[in-house]
Amino acid sequence: MGRTVINDQIMVHVTINGESRHALAEPRTLLAYFIRDNLGLTGTHVGCDTTSCGVCTVLLDGVPVKSCTVLAVQADGHDIETVEGLGHNGQLHPLQQAFWDNHGLQCGFCTPGMLMTTTALLRNSVDLTEHEVRRAISGNLCRCTGYVNIVKAVLEAKRRMGEETRKV
Amino acid sequence: MFPNSFEYYAPRSVEEIFGLLEQYGDETKILAGGQSLLPMMKLRLVAPSILIDINGISSWDNVTEQAHLLHIGALVRHRKWEYVLDSRVPLLHQTARHIADPLVRNRGTMGGSLAHADPAADWGAALLALKASVSIQSAHRSREVPLREFFVDTFTTVLEPQELVTGIRIPLHYDSGFVGARYLKLERKVGDFAVVGVAVTLVLDPHGVVLDAGIGLAAVGATPLAAVKAESLLQGHPLTPELIRHVASEAAKESDPVTDRRGSEEYKRAMVNVFVERGLTAVHHDWQRLMDVSA
Ligand SMILES: Cc1cc2nc3c(=O)[nH]c(=O)nc-3n(C[C@H](O)[C@H](O)[C@H](O)COP(=O)(O)OP(=O)(O)OC[C@H]3O[C@@H](n4cnc5c(N)ncnc54)[C@H](O)[C@@H]3O)c2cc1C
Ligand code: FES
Ligand code: FES
Numbered sequence: 001m002g003r004t005v006i007n008d009q010i011m012v013h014v015t016i017n018g019e020s021r022h023a024l025a026e027p028r029t030l031l032a033y034f035i036r037d038n039l040g041l042t043g044t045h046v047g048c049d050t051t052s053c054g055v056c057t058v059l060l061d062g063v064p065v066k067s068c069t070v071l072a073v074q075a076d077g078h079d080i081e082t083v084e085g086l087g088h089n090g091q092l093h094p095l096q097q098a099f100w101d102n103h104g105l106q107c108g109f110c111t112p113g114m115l116m117t118t119t120a121l122l123r124n125s126v127d128l129t130e131h132e133v134r135r136a137i138s139g140n141l142c143r144c145t146g147y148v149n150i151v152k153a154v155l156e157a158k159r160r161m162g163e164e165t166r167k168v
Numbered sequence: 169m170f171p172n173s174f175e176y177y178a179p180r181s182v183e184e185i186f187g188l189l190e191q192y193g194d195e196t197k198i199l200a201g202g203q204s205l206l207p208m209m210k211l212r213l214v215a216p217s218i219l220i221d222i223n224g225i226s227s228w229d230n231v232t233e234q235a236h237l238l239h240i241g242a243l244v245r246h247r248k249w250e251y252v253l254d255s256r257v258p259l260l261h262q263t264a265r266h267i268a269d270p271l272v273r274n275r276g277t278m279g280g281s282l283a284h285a286d287p288a289a290d291w292g293a294a295l296l297a298l299k300a301s302v303s304i305q306s307a308h309r310s311r312e313v314p315l316r317e318f319f320v321d322t323f324t325t326v327l328e329p330q331e332l333v334t335g336i337r338i339p340l341h342y343d344s345g346f347v348g349a350r351y352l353k354l355e356r357k358v359g360d361f362a363v364v365g366v367a368v369t370l371v372l373d374p375h376g377v378v379l380d381a382g383i384g385l386a387a388v389g390a391t392p393l394a395a396v397k398a399e400s401l402l403q404g405h406p407l408t409p410e411l412i413r414h415v416a417s418e419a420a421k422e423s424d425p426v427t428d429r430r431g432s433e434e435y436k437r438a439m440v441n442v443f444v445e446r447g448l449t450a451v452h453h454d455w456q457r458l459m460d461v462s463a
Contacts, residue, residue: 010176027176027219030206049169051207052359054271063274069206070275071199073176074221117271138358139269 012076017085025072032056034072043083054140057113064120083112095157104153106145118154128158171209178221186307193329200280203272238338242279259349259369263294269359279333285325288361292392297367297382303335319391346372348451352443362387363430366443378402388423395419416445
């Protein structure tokens with residue numbers, strides 16, 4: 001089937017945050033672990049490991065998914081974005097900046113997942129209501145700070161990013 | 169939490185899938201959205217030696233229409249219906265947003281949900297109400313099974329080991345005027361499976377007479393259930409508050425809940441009653457509003 005298989009491991013090619021990478025993985029390797037252990041990008045967290053908490057959320061071809069419940073081999077040939085891909089040249093992404101400014105985190109464990117889910121939300125919506133933000137992050141659990149500041153941050157990021165596009 | 173080892177196949181053609189199923193049958197599992205299968209494999213509740221990933225078959229990701237039937241490919245994700253409101257089958261949109269959470273909905277498929285046959289599945293109840301049928305295929309035959317004959321028991325369907333679900337068919341009502349629907353779900357927290365789920369869909373003529381009625385129930389039986397008797401009480405009658413109350417109590421009698429951590433049998437039955445009444449009443453109000461507007 002055109003795959004390289006070495007000792008029961010399959011070569012998985014992905015584009016991650018715009019960069020081409022490949023590594024061997026057993027078919028049973030979960031995408032979250034592949035990203036952390038094989039590609040060395042530890043911004044993506046693993047919490048519940050049972051598809052409940054959403055801290056492992058990454059964008060797969062632009063769609064937010066729980067990467068603890070996707071096989072690494074399923075991502076072969078696909079595009080992945082993780083929290084490491086948000087900032088550029090040491091500059092925070094406007095969404096990250098808004099989280100910072102609004103204190104949208106406490107311990108920060110849920111933050112990468114929150115950021116990835118809401119990155120997709122910001123890309124795909126023209127306007128955004130508080131209700132829509134709350135719905136969008138309903139698969140992402142925060143165990144310490146609650147959701148008020150997170151929602152505030154996302155709405156502010158939307159406002160700022162809208163202003164930036166208008167300026168251009 | 170890694171699953172047991174398995175051999176992974178990602179076929180690019182339908183023939184290849186059937187070839188693999190033919191060869192390995194019992195040892196295989198089909199991987200669709202993976203939102204039920206992968207958690208179960210991680211918990212070692214299942215340990216297939218061969219996994220067939222069907223996500224490469226793009227033709228199963230389509231919704232098409234022919235001869236008064238909406239054909240939904242097995243790989244159409246839950247999220248699709250969250251954003252699409254087809255006024256001929258509003259129940260799909262009504263139901264989609266109650267399934268799991270947005271991240272799970274981005275992956276999970278309608279075909280996978282039916283094949284998995286969780287008694288609490290929201291699509292199970294909704295598609296029973298819509299009188300859908302399941303398209304099933306193997307290397308040797310294809311068959312069309314009414315959903316009302318598809319579920320056998322908890323996590324058990326009529327699917328044979330060499331067969332898979334290729335799509336779901338829903339009858340469309342072209343000529344009739346108004347189609348209204350509701351999905352009501354009691355859940356302990358957002359994104360959780362139903363404690364009780366109720367799907368209602370009605371086709372009403374301009375006089376408010378019920379031309380067709382569907383009532384599906386989730387989490388109150390060994391499989392998702394259709395409240396057949398309650399449906400038949402509606403058929404051909406004008407919708408009135410008295411009839412709605414009668415139908416709701418009949419649906420509650422048809423449900424078959426058990427007492428568990430989520431609630432007692434009595435409580436769940438009472439919730440079926442409340443939800444059927446609420447759902448039908450809401451549809452009735454929708455219809456009345458429409459008549460006011462058009463009058
Ligand atoms: C946190 C969480 C919450 C959830 N909450 C809900 C909820 O509230 N309501 C609800 O209804 N569901 C819920 N689910 C289940 C979810 O909707 C699943 O997506 C769905 O049940 C299974 O669909 P899938 O495509 O992911 O199937 P998979 O997980 O890929 O497969 C499930 C089973 O079906 C078989 N299968 C899959 N596709 C086919 C096919 N085409 N032909 C034959 N067999 C097939 C597989 O072999 C497997 O046995 C939840 C899941 C999670 C993780
Ligand atoms: S670690 Fe993936 S959902 Fe919790
Ligand atoms: S900030 Fe600690 S879990 Fe959300």
